[in-house]
Amino acid sequence: MPGDNGGADHGTDQRYSRLSTGQAPPWLFWKNRLARDGLADRSRTMRGMARQHSQRKVAPSSKPSEVGAVGSVREALHELQSATREVLDAVPGLPGTRPVDLTATLAIDLKLAWKIARIAQSSDPFECVRHLPGNEGWSIWLEAAELKGASRKAVRNAAAAFDRALGSGLAWAGSRQALTDLAAGLAQGGDTRLAVEQRRQLFHAAGHVWGMRAGLAFRIDVVAPSRDGAMIDCATARGFVDLERLRSGAAWRLESPMIIDDSGSKRAISAPERLDPSDRTRLPPFLLREFCSSPLPSLGGVELDGGRRALVLGDGAVGPESRMTIVQAALIRSLQPMRVSPTDHGLFQAFRLRTSAEEQVFDFLIHRDLLAHGAEPEAFLYSDLWRNPERRDGHETRDRLPFSVRMDDLPQPNAKGFGGRARLRRWPAHTALLDHVMARSGWAPSDFRHVRASVEYPPVPSTLIFELELARAES
Numbered sequence: 001m002p003g004d005n006g007g008a009d010h011g012t013d014q015r016y017s018r019l020s021t022g023q024a025p026p027w028l029f030w031k032n033r034l035a036r037d038g039l040a041d042r043s044r045t046m047r048g049m050a051r052q053h054s055q056r057k058v059a060p061s062s063k064p065s066e067v068g069a070v071g072s073v074r075e076a077l078h079e080l081q082s083a084t085r086e087v088l089d090a091v092p093g094l095p096g097t098r099p100v101d102l103t104a105t106l107a108i109d110l111k112l113a114w115k116i117a118r119i120a121q122s123s124d125p126f127e128c129v130r131h132l133p134g135n136e137g138w139s140i141w142l143e144a145a146e147l148k149g150a151s152r153k154a155v156r157n158a159a160a161a162f163d164r165a166l167g168s169g170l171a172w173a174g175s176r177q178a179l180t181d182l183a184a185g186l187a188q189g190g191d192t193r194l195a196v197e198q199r200r201q202l203f204h205a206a207g208h209v210w211g212m213r214a215g216l217a218f219r220i221d222v223v224a225p226s227r228d229g230a231m232i233d234c235a236t237a238r239g240f241v242d243l244e245r246l247r248s249g250a251a252w253r254l255e256s257p258m259i260i261d262d263s264g265s266k267r268a269i270s271a272p273e274r275l276d277p278s279d280r281t282r283l284p285p286f287l288l289r290e291f292c293s294s295p296l297p298s299l300g301g302v303e304l305d306g307g308r309r310a311l312v313l314g315d316g317a318v319g320p321e322s323r324m325t326i327v328q329a330a331l332i333r334s335l336q337p338m339r340v341s342p343t344d345h346g347l348f349q350a351f352r353l354r355t356s357a358e359e360q361v362f363d364f365l366i367h368r369d370l371l372a373h374g375a376e377p378e379a380f381l382y383s384d385l386w387r388n389p390e391r392r393d394g395h396e397t398r399d400r401l402p403f404s405v406r407m408d409d410l411p412q413p414n415a416k417g418f419g420g421r422a423r424l425r426r427w428p429a430h431t432a433l434l435d436h437v438m439a440r441s442g443w444a445p446s447d448f449r450h451v452r453a454s455v456e457y458p459p460v461p462s463t464l465i466f467e468l469e470l471a472r473a474e475s
Helices: 026-036 046-054 066-090 099-106 110-121 125-131 135-147 152-173 176-186 193-210 430-441
Strands: 212-225 231-245 253-255 258-260 266-268 299-303 309-313 324-337 346-353 357-367 378-383 406-410 448-456 462-469
Touching: 066 110, 066 125, 066 135, 066 152, 099 110, 099 135, 110 125, 110 135, 110 462, 125 176, 135 152, 152 176, 193 212, 193 448, 212 346, 212 430, 231 346, 231 430, 258 324, 324 430, 346 357, 357 462, 378 448, 448 462
Parallel strands: 212 357
Antiparallel strands: 212 231, 231 324, 253 309, 258 266, 299 309, 346 462, 357 448, 378 462, 406 448
16 A cells, blocks of 8 residues: 655544523423434424423333434444454454454455454444344354454353344344444434544644644545556545645655555555656656645755655745645556455555644545445544554554544546536645546546545544455456
8 A cells, every 4th residue: 555655744512501591491302312313303393302201191112212222223333343342352463453464363254354344443333334244254253263262251242242233233223234224324424523623723733843734635546457457556646735834944844655565564666657747856756846836945855765755845934924735646557466465455545644734635536447346445544653554563443543534425527527526625726636647647537436535633643544445366
């Protein structure tokens, strides 16, 4: 997976107000309760619910309320996630919770390993429903875990938790498909206002401490089969908008892309191609000057380990006068195999962020041939305080940050390009950059699915990762 550009390289809370009377009316009680359980859109009016609440005598019911049923299913799914993580923690020598780690250690099928990893990692219990395997698959992985040394108690707890979660879900929804559909609508999809506000404060504090900040950190990755059909090519563009120096002499650099395989081994890109034919730079990062501010401040080149290179920001203006837009781009041939291999079990595009930004946007354009086996792209945000893509001890479940990553499936681009359908409010030139990357790469936009992941006030250091399961190797 190509990592991001190093050091500087991408580098509703529920508020309860007390009424003057000191007592909230019944309709507000029910409104808050329904909103909390994801059922605020129920057709019954708040007025009707208030009348039911005010009745002194309520006929007993043998069936739990729908609100209570949702809460019971959520709790059962949460217990399933906890039990799954307990089993994983109990397997001696398990290097991590990536699908490749589970496959290598437990000798289970890679597709099943993806499901178990997603159940353990989902930030909301309802998110993991679509990854639930069948009864046989659940038994297979638990038996494999016990065979490798997981305690029998942990395995039995996970087996019982699976039965409870599936049982309560089916009793509520009626079928597996209905459960999947309902869960998709109930998974929490947004940050609370309090969480965003806390990250906003962190953004301002980090800019003060590190001396640099940006309005937008963005990245575009376009992946497609190589000419021979055996490898994946990747066109990538990345950069910062309204990058500003807040302190004289603050350090900042823009690093060239790199590739990291499943083992954590990293290497420089072999013979990357420029997307700007007028650029005469010998080594990346290759700037797309037509999308950069003009003039750019002084940027000195330095050599990094592994044959990589970075541009280092020199001394210059401070404050609003220093604001600039800087964009680099390259076409990477033979990024990794098209199918599962000993070194690559999936496609992982890692957007590392080391510069505080108000918004982080990652556009992932996937050729239809990479989706033919039914895989779905997913995006996760990981903390890099203790681990990061440059180290062999990759991210684990506990490194995943509990922040919302907004995922948007954008309209498929047509032969004329992207137009205004992929426009970014902070930087209108973004659509022109998408058109430029596609035109220089020689690919037809209509052959691609366009997915966008975005985070408000992303913390640093962190990594936003797009993950895509690869097709299995043909036997």
